Amino acid sequence: MKFKQFLFLSAFWLSITSCSCEPEQIAHYAFKGMEMMMGEGFMPSEEIRALGDFQDMNVALQQSSETGSAIVLKLANGDPRLLGSQREILARKCAELYLNGFKKGREYDTIQVQFIQTDPRNPENVAIEEYEFQVKDFGLQDS
Template sequence: MRSKILLLLILSISLSSCSCNPENIAKFAFKGMEAMMGKGFMPSEEIRMLGKFQGMNVNLSKSTENDSTTSTIFLKLENGDPLVLGNQPEVLARKCAELYLRDFEKAEEYQQITVQFIQTDPTNPENVAMQEYLFDTKDF
């Protein structure tokens, strides 16, 4: 109990001293996430620029069914440039998957990568369109 309070105190002091610079907090959080999940877990800026995406997210999934394990990387790319997405989105999805797998050090632990392009309507966020492309990681 005492160690938890001490840890909370140290954490609050360090966060309050960085409150004027949120970029440092975000960088610290990303470094912590990558240390835990593996280098390259967070999608690179190269992927963001490829489709001019406003948001990027990664989920890792491992499931076991009938004594076989399926492991999938879900790369969610949000609100990309419609002009870029409209011209052969499957080619763009493959290129994004290739770049992500190149950078993620634990990519060989996964069998599949699913690239999802998610577009939301700026006037009505409940309107969502999604395109999904599934690739085997061994193909890269």
Template sequence: MRNRILIVLFLLVTFSSCSCNPENIAKFAFKGMEAMMGEGFMPSEEIRRLGNFQGMNVNLSKSTTDDETISTIFLKLQNGDPLILGNQPEVLARKCAELYLRDFENAEDYQQITVQFIQTDPTNPENVAMQEYMFDTKDF
């Protein structure tokens, strides 16, 4: 009985201290994700600043057809500054792809990178616009 009380107290102290610092939990989760997926998996703040993006997300995909395997990185950049995106978005997409591939240590395992600019309407979140640009990783 005494051991159970000590375990409960330990867990209570551990979880209550974590709730005060959610940033530390997020950093720990990101480090664990990068350790598993490779250094630089999470997009850098440099990419966020390029378009003043509010959200960033990465998905990795490998699809197999009859004769070949195509591996793609999907870099999703959400709610960027419309003034920056409106002025040559394909140039911005290429720069974001270049920065991501530079930082991601396992980039050579992928053949393509697709950069998606996703804009949502703040008054109606179901109203979404997306621009998509695809590049071969060997071009960088």
């Protein structure tokens, strides 16, 4: 049985690595599949990326019987000049843009926006600023 699994995984790996497709196309299809499963607008928009010139963006959805449900929007390695000194206002704008795009966003209680900065010389040195907002405060309309 193990040999069959190994053979299957080897064939799968060879089919992916020998594909003449562009890596961007593969990523595009992977993101489309994720959005179909999680809901339209799950992946953060390029508009959010542009607000702080973020190098990396990701989202985590959390459910807890104690703290309720939350969306965690992680925005990493933005341009400090664009982040500016009024980061709470920028965090709120990012949360608003995300919630306007994510169709299932109104199903959550809170949205947390994390600005993450990593030291390029020492990746273990990380600074995180976190802002939390109530989803109901954004006045989202059912569509």
